[in-house]
Amino acid sequence: MKISLKQILTMGSVLLFGGVAMAKLPAPSDQAKAKAAEAAAKTAWSGKVDNYLLCKSQDKVAAHFYKTAKAGGKETRPAVATAPCADPGPFVYAPAAASPVTTPASSAPAAKKS
Numbered sequence: 001m002k003i004s005l006k007q008i009l010t011m012g013s014v015l016l017f018g019g020v021a022m023a024k025l026p027a028p029s030d031q032a033k034a035k036a037a038e039a040a041a042k043t044a045w046s047g048k049v050d051n052y053l054l055c056k057s058q059d060k061v062a063a064h065f066y067k068t069a070k071a072g073g074k075e076t077r078p079a080v081a082t083a084p085c086a087d088p089g090p091f092v093y094a095p096a097a098a099s100p101v102t103t104p105a106s107s108a109p110a111a112k113k114s
Contacts, residue, residue, distance in 0.1 A: 038093050048088035055085035 028036075062078075069076045 034095060037095065041093050042091060045088060045091045052085055052087055059085065 066076055
């Protein structure tokens with residue numbers, strides 16, 4: 001079996017870049033962790049806003065349905081009672097305060113002296 005120069009270069013580059021890809025990444029800094037926490041909070045708030053807007057549009061569609069059904073002489077009633085739409089308000093991010101870590105002076109029990 002004859003191995004060409006192209007195959008050797010391809011295998012060498014795969015091994016080289018594979019080693020680089022396997023290198024250990026540094027731990028994220030506190031600033032990066034705080035930024036990620038804020039982004040997660042903003043994403044959660046955005047989901048609440050989306051749910052609120054969906055609820056409002058569903059209420060609008062239901063009101064139109066009941067209005068047109070009543071005008072047509074049909075008797076309607078809601079199938080289930082639903083909770084009112086809850087407005088999440090503006091986005092406010094309050095980072096959680098770091099809790100102080102307390103460590104006991106000695107975790108091992110004192111040895112008896114005889």
